[in-house]
Amino acid sequence: MAGFAETLKLVDNFTIDVDLPKKDFVQKLSNIVYKGKGTGLNQSSNDFLKLTVIYKGTVGPDRFKIKRIRWFLDPHSNMAAAEGIISENNGRTRVDIEVSGLTPLFLAFYAFLFFVYFGGIAYFMFKYHEVVYSAPILIAQGIVMAAFPYIIMRRSVHRLKYDLDREFFYLTKK
Numbered sequence: 001m002a003g004f005a006e007t008l009k010l011v012d013n014f015t016i017d018v019d020l021p022k023k024d025f026v027q028k029l030s031n032i033v034y035k036g037k038g039t040g041l042n043q044s045s046n047d048f049l050k051l052t053v054i055y056k057g058t059v060g061p062d063r064f065k066i067k068r069i070r071w072f073l074d075p076h077s078n079m080a081a082a083e084g085i086i087s088e089n090n091g092r093t094r095v096d097i098e099v100s101g102l103t104p105l106f107l108a109f110y111a112f113l114f115f116v117y118f119g120g121i122a123y124f125m126f127k128y129h130e131v132v133y134s135a136p137i138l139i140a141q142g143i144v145m146a147a148f149p150y151i152i153m154r155r156s157v158h159r160l161k162y163d164l165d166r167e168f169f170y171l172t173k174k
Contacts, residue, residue, distance in 0.1 A: 010101045010153050012161055015094060016168050022061075022088035025095075028171045030059045033066055054167070062086055068160060078156030079103050082164060095168065099160050101153035109149055117142040 018025055034053045057066035064084050070077040084097040121135050 008150070008154075010150075010157060012099045012157050013097070014099075014161065014165075015096050016165060018093040018095060018168055019172050020093050021091060022086060022093045025093045025171065026059060026061055026086060028174060029064065032167070032171075033057055033059050033064070034069065035059075054163075057081075068163065078159045079105070079153070080156040080160040082160055097161075097164060099157050099164070101157040103153075106149050106153060110146065113142065113145055 020028070032054050034056045035058065036056050054069060055066040056069050058064065059066070062085065064086065065081065067081040068078055070079075078101075080099050080101045081103070082097055082099045084095050087094045087096070117138055120138050124134050124138075
């Protein structure tokens with residue numbers, strides 16, 4: 001599944017080298033991450049967070065799992081999540097990151113879409129017992145309905161990768 005998601009560009013792996021000791025990097029990363037679950041549908045509690053907190057998730061001494069906080073009507077919000085491993089070599093910190101755009105919400109949407117369209121096509125085929133003229137229309141509409149979440153997932157992976165690269169660069173400058 002991960003190989004298929006990588007070919008669709010829904011999962012991306014990359015490495016960032018930071019000119020900070022590991023302990024300082026983890027401390028600075030912890031300052032911009034709200035401690036809580038990085039996933040979930042309930043985003044109503046985000047309105048009372050500090051504006052300096054950009055991400056939500058967990059940061060440990062060797063690993064982190066973060067997700068960008070979704071604000072109401074934020075044009076830069078995305079649904080991707082990042083998991084990383086933090087290591088240190090010769091006073092420099094190396095961060096190996098995997099950004100994944102596959103969320104349970106989108107996977108459930110695709111399962112629902114498959115069953116609805118498969119059921120619709122089967123219904124028309126069994127009801128009319130002849131060449132179905134509505135099947136190509138249903139298939140075309142299903143492809144369009146499946147393309148929009150795919151585009152959203154791809155853009156969110158690209159956007160979170162860009163945001164993390166930029167944020168880790170600015171952590172070294174603070």
